[in-house]
Every structure is written in C-alpha cells, then in structure tokens.
Amino acid sequence: MRALIMAGGSGSRLNSGEKPLALICGQPMIAYVIRAFQNAGCEPVVAGSSKTPMTANWCRANGIAFCRTDGRGYVDDMVQAVCSLDEDGALFVSVADIPCITAEIIKTIEDAYMANGKDALSTWVPAATITSCRESMPYREKIGGIEACPAGINIIRGDHAGDEQDEFRLLLSEPRLSLNINTQGDRERAEAFLWQNPPP
Structure with missing residues (x-):
C-alpha cells in the first residue's frame, strides 16, 4: 500500500525552519515516519509545497x-x-510530525482497515494520553464514549x-501516536x- 506523507506546512509554531526537517535525536522528523512506513512494507510518497523546498531536496537526495x-x-x-499519483485503491495518508510511529502500529491500522x-x-488516541500537550491538539470528539484526538494517520480510497x-x-x-510535534x-x-524507547 502507498503511504502519502503530508509535508507542505510551514510549522510556524515550532519555529525551527521547515517542520519535516526539524531534528529529533539528530534525525529529521520525517525520516522516522518514512522509515516506519517502509518497514511496514509500504511505499512512501512525500507531498510538499513551496513552503518546504528543502524537504523536497532532502527527499531527492534520499531517493x-x-x-x-x-x-x-x-x-x-x-x-x-x-x-497526481493516479491512485485508485486504498492508501495511507499521514502527517509528517509523528516521529514515534512504528511499523507495528502501521500494520495494526492496516489490519483494522482490512x-x-x-x-x-x-x-x-484518547485525549487523556496527551494532556501534557493539550494546546497542540485542541480538536476533540467522542469515540466509543471516550474523548479522543485525531492521530494524523488515515486510510482512504484514492x-x-x-x-x-x-x-x-x-x-x-x-503513547507513540500521542506525540504529535507542533x-x-x-x-x-x-x-x-x-532516547528511552528507540524505534525498532
């Protein structure tokens, strides 16, 4: 399955240049997301805009x-x-700012979809798991009676x-999906x- 990783926003709240390239433990944030999808057997494609020219360059340099x-x-x-991808089947659509995601989580999501x-x-994700960064994810809905926030990873029909x-x-x-970087x-x-829980 393809994985469209959205990386076109300015990330002004982070205030550290292009958001997808913000370093987390010495690596660009988007690299963690791409690697997780690759390890889950998906084909990552990054979508960027004029706001993220260096991200486009980084993608080209890294194939x-x-x-x-x-x-x-x-x-x-x-x-x-x-x-533009001419995708007519199912594909992942993910934000680029969830660097703690793993292939195992992605496979769990894909299995649920299938x-x-x-x-x-x-x-x-339950809103209670992200109370320490409540200002970063203000949107809430009740899912199964539990107040929840969107994790930023979806599957749609192309x-x-x-x-x-x-x-x-x-x-x-x-917890890994609760760490959305804004x-x-x-x-x-x-x-x-x-640092305490490195990705597999």
Missing part, C-alpha cells in the same frame, strides 16, 4: 518519491497529491479522494521518549 502541491491547505493538498470493510479509516467516504474510527491507546515542548517530549 524518496516527492510530489508538489499548491499549498492551499491540508485537505486540498491531499486531494491534489492523490490525484477487517472493517469501509472505504476509509481514521486513527484516534478514487474517491475528494468525496466524503464511509469511515471507520479506530481508537488506539498508543511546539518546542512537543519536540522535547518526543526526544525524551525516543
């Missing part, structure tokens, strides 16, 4: 497929990227990328976690 979007916003850029039979899947898709909401109590505080927490 990672890259597609350019117009930078009009996450959803518009995602639809544009999926259409089992539920719906066109799309969104992944959520041939219906611009349409509303019947969606299964997967709630995972997974601020310097988030970055410090992710570094502390990865």
Whole structure:
C-alpha cells in the first residue's frame, strides 16, 4: 500500500525552519515516519509545497518519491497529491510530525482497515494520553464514549479522494501516536521518549 506523507506546512509554531526537517535525536522528523512506513512494507510518497523546498531536496537526495502541491491547505493538498499519483485503491495518508510511529502500529491500522470493510479509516488516541500537550491538539470528539484526538494517520480510497467516504474510527491507546510535534515542548517530549524507547 502507498503511504502519502503530508509535508507542505510551514510549522510556524515550532519555529525551527521547515517542520519535516526539524531534528529529533539528530534525525529529521520525517525520516522516522518514512522509515516506519517502509518497514511496514509500504511505499512512501512525500507531498510538499513551496513552503518546504528543502524537504523536497532532502527527499531527492534520499531517493524518496516527492510530489508538489499548491499549498492551499491540508485537505486540498491531499486531494491534489492523490490525484497526481493516479491512485485508485486504498492508501495511507499521514502527517509528517509523528516521529514515534512504528511499523507495528502501521500494520495494526492496516489490519483494522482490512477487517472493517469501509472505504476509509481514521486513527484516534484518547485525549487523556496527551494532556501534557493539550494546546497542540485542541480538536476533540467522542469515540466509543471516550474523548479522543485525531492521530494524523488515515486510510482512504484514492478514487474517491475528494468525496466524503464511509469511515471507520479506530481508537488506539498508543503513547507513540500521542506525540504529535507542533511546539518546542512537543519536540522535547518526543526526544525524551525516543532516547528511552528507540524505534525498532
């Protein structure tokens, strides 16, 4: 399965240059996400915009497929990227700022998607697991009666990328998905976690 990694935002809150290339334990944040998808058997493709030219250069230097979007916003850029890939099957769509994700988590998400039979899947984490960085993930919904936040990793049908898709909401109590990097505080927490729990 392909994995479209969205890397076109400016990351102004992080204030450290292009967000996908922000260093976490000495490595670009996006490298962790790409490696996890590769280890899960997926084909990563990075989608960037004019706001992330160095990320495009980094992808080229590291042999990672890259597609350019117009930078009009996450959803518009995602639809544009999926259409440019001419993808008519299922594919992952992931943010680039979840460096603690692992191949095992990705496979769990993929298995859940294959089992539920719906066109799309969104992944959520309990809000209680991210109280230390509540300002970074303000959006909340109730999933199975539990207040939850989106984890930023989804599966959609490429041939219906611009349409509303019947969606299964997967709630995972997974600390690694709770470390979404939007601020310097988030970055410090992710570094502390990865020093103690390096990716497999």
